[in-house]
Amino acid sequence: MFSTYPTMLNAIDDVKSKNGEHLYTPAHFDLIIIDESHQSIFKKYRAIFEYFDAILVGLTATPKTDVDRNTYDFFEMEHGVPTYAYDYETAVYQDHVLVPYYNYEVETKFLEEGIKYDDLSDEDKERYEEDFVEDGWIPDFIPSAQLNKFVFNEKTVDIVLQDLMNRGIRVAGGDRLGKTIIFAQNKRHAEFILERFNKLYPKYHGTFAQRIVCDDRYAQTVIDDFKIAEKEPHIAVSVDMMDTGIDVPETVNLVFFKKVRSKTKFWQMIGRGTRLCKGLTCIDQIDGEYTDKRRFLIFDYCGNFEYFREYKEGYESRETKTLSENIFGKQIRLAVLLQECAYAATDFQAWRQELVMGCCEQVAALKSELITVRLRLQYVEKYKQIKAFDHISEEVKRELLQQIAPIISLDDTDEYAKRFDNFMYGLIHASMEQLHGFKHAKSQLCEIASLLERKANIPQIKAKLPVVQEIHSDSFWAANDSLLFEKTRKELRELMKFLDEGNDGKKPIITRLTDPILDQREGEHLDTAYDFEDYREKVNRYINENGSTLAIYKLTHNILLSAGDYQELERVFTSKLGNKEDYMREFGDTPFGLLVRKIAKLDHDAAMQAFSAFINDQSLNQRQIAFVHKIINHIEQNGYMENVTELQKPPFDKPVTFVKLFDSGTRAAIIAAINAVRENAVNIIA
Known part of the structure; x- marks a missing residue:
């Protein structure tokens, strides 16, 4: 059978057999195949897979490797090493089941550096002043992050659209641009792109774009x-609607008009153009006209390719919590703070009682027949009792945050009010703990108050104006009064619905400034998106292929490392090829230098030099010299000798033992030479 996550979760709870029993028992399935297994299996829907006793097979094009939500951890596998991997390069260049991309990268001054008034021409300065005069302020500098959010520059968008129309892959005998996806930053940005397109190309006005x-x-x-x-x-x-999950084989142009820092999302966006399309006749500036889709184009205006060249892993946002989970968690943290003697006053304890009563009621409202609740029933039963909240210890806090918070679902349907609750609880917590985030939260609350004041004609807002206006007063903030902040939360939460998120009260600024092009490049591909090689194999390959690097060269030639050499090895083994946990798992506490020696061996001449005093010693006989050569061969092949007790074992014990062959002074000198070779791989030069 096929099912979505929500449908199966509900079916476990609700679908009954003819005899009234639950149809889907833990043993119902032998095998469960999870498609897109990088999504939604780490929190709410994890309960499905914890409930069923079945073999799990996960399919994903983008396995996660960050700490909070890790696909490999979920399937109990070594990080970065799936059971089977089919990479993009194999699919494109070997099996030819996907098509490659060809990328155009354009860097404009405004998108890269922002708009600086002093850098503008006299003509553009005049335009700039005219554009901002209605807003009542003329900024000296607009950061690039504000472009396409609050400030929109016509000529920047025109560069993008004209590039697309002039260089994009065309179809229908060249008469029409091929299917194209433009990834915009936000709703306003998307609307502005359409406005400029219709202005530049009026013959396509309507439904073309x-x-x-x-x-x-x-x-x-x-x-x-x-x-x-x-x-x-x-x-x-x-x-954010076509970044993933939309397969249109005819798509031949992608425009990256927003910054992307998640490697997962970046490669998902690229994936929108990779599908084969037999029979599609295309025209591009590389091959002219041809039949069957050969490639797709990516136009990147926000430095995404350059970012992932430098930061191969990108930045993955942490696992998002539900609004209900966030609010519950913050209420618990506040209740913990209010246990301290500084808050022993009656008003504070009444507030704490209100918080814990609310939390206890939320737990009691959980329906035990739901699978998500059943899997945590022991905790639910425990925290349905108000006495469990009398004193919230670290252990109790941990259980509430990890076991209860993820399954809490608030009944309040006013999402705007709940978002305000979440924000205010965060502000209160920051004020009580004197956190750095308090200053930013204060600024946000003042901004909310200003937005409410602009809508004072709404009766509900007008009735609360004294509370709203008090937020701007010094006295409101002077005492850092958490009880006053809590009172404000209660007074204003019902007003948040009048501040819909699509209208933040700011009128966007439209500018008409020349945006210089700083750099253009094309056809520079990225390395493979994912490296699925086993960590131990990666380490072996790196050491064997990089013998000329300074640190490895020194180690194979018995030369002491510098602190810089050691730091470079540490970076390679615990950052470039994997992390510290990977290293510890595979090699334990083996020093980096000894690991390199073990894999790369010791250079023959370096080994001979280390024992040259004995080889050139005229007082040693032939049998003794042969024994020294055995030691040299061993160290050359193994990189070092772990322990001199090995001299008592094969192949050193015959025909004559080490003790019988050498006098005590020579034995001590040989042992010192053996240890020196080992120490040279461990110690750092002063």
Whole structure:
């Protein structure tokens, strides 16, 4: 059978057999195949796989490797080493089941450095002043992060659209741009891109290019139309709707018009263009006209390729918690703080009692027939009792945050009010703990108050104006009064619905400034997105292939390392090839230098030099010299001798033992030479 996560979760709880028993028992399935196994299996839907006693097979194009949500941990596998991997290069260049990309990278001054008033031409300075005059302020500098959020520059967008129309892959005998996805930063940005497109290309005004954002009523209809080869739209301007899960083989152009720092999302976006499309006749500036899709183009205007060249792993955001989980967790943390003697006053203890009563009621409201609750029933039963909250120890806090918070679901349907609760609890916690984040939270609350004041004509807001206006007063903040902040939360939470997130009260600024192009490059591919090689194999390969690097050369030639050499080895073994946990798992506490020696061996001449005093000693006989050569061969092959007790074992014990062959003084000198070779791989030069 096939099922979505929510459907199966509900089916476990609700579907009954004819005799009234649960149809889906833990033994119902022998095998469960989890598609897109990098998504949603780490929190809420994990309960499905904990419930069923079945073999699990996970399929994913983007395995996660960050700490909080790790696909490998979930399947109890070594990090970075899946059971089977089929990489992009194999699919493209060996099996030819996907097509490669060809990338154009354009760096503009504004998108890279922001807009600096002093750098503008006199003509652009005049335009700049005119554009900002209505807003009442003329900033000296607009950071690049503000572009396409609050400030939109026509000529920057025009560069992107003109590049696309002039250089993009075309179809229909060259008469039409091929299917194209533009990844926009936000809803306003998407709308502005469409405005400029219709202005630049009025003959395509209408449905040729359309916006696809989550709160558009007909977003799915537009997606369905985009999937049909000959149907408009041919350009989809998407905001987080087409980054993944949309397969349109006819897609031949992608425009990266937003910054992406998640490696997972970056390669998912690239994946939108990789599908084969037999019979599609294309025209591009590389091969001219051809049939069957050979490649797709990526236009990158936000430095994404350059970022992933430098930071191969990118940055993965931490696992997001539900709003209910966040609120519950912050209420628990506040209740813990209010246990301290500084808050022993009656008002504070009444507030604590209110918090823990609310938390206890939320736990009691959990339905024990739900699988997510059943799997944690021992904790639910424990914390349904108000006495469990009398004193919240570290152990109790840990259980509440890890076992209870993830399954809490608040009944309040006012999402705006809940978001405000979450924000205010964070502000209160920051004020009580004197955290750095308090200053930023204070600024945010003042901004919220200003937005409410702008809508004072709404009766509900007008009734609360004294509370709103008090936020701007010095007295409101002077006492750092957490009880006052809590009172403000209660007074204002119902007003948040009047501040819908699509309207932050700021009118976007449209500028018309010349945006110089700083750099252009094309066709520079990235390395493979994922490295699935076993860590031990990676270490072996690196050492064997990089013998000329300074640190490895020194180790193989019996030369002491510098502190810089050691740091470079540490970086390679615990950052470049894997992490500290990988190293400890495979090699334990083996020093880096000894590991390199063990794999790369010791240079023959270096080994001979280390024992040259004995080889050149005229007082030693032939049998003694042969014994020294045995030691040299051993150290040359193994990199060092771990312990001199090995001299009493084969092949050193015959025909004459080490003790019988040498006098005590010579034995001591040989042992010192053996130890010196080993120590040279461990010690660092002063």
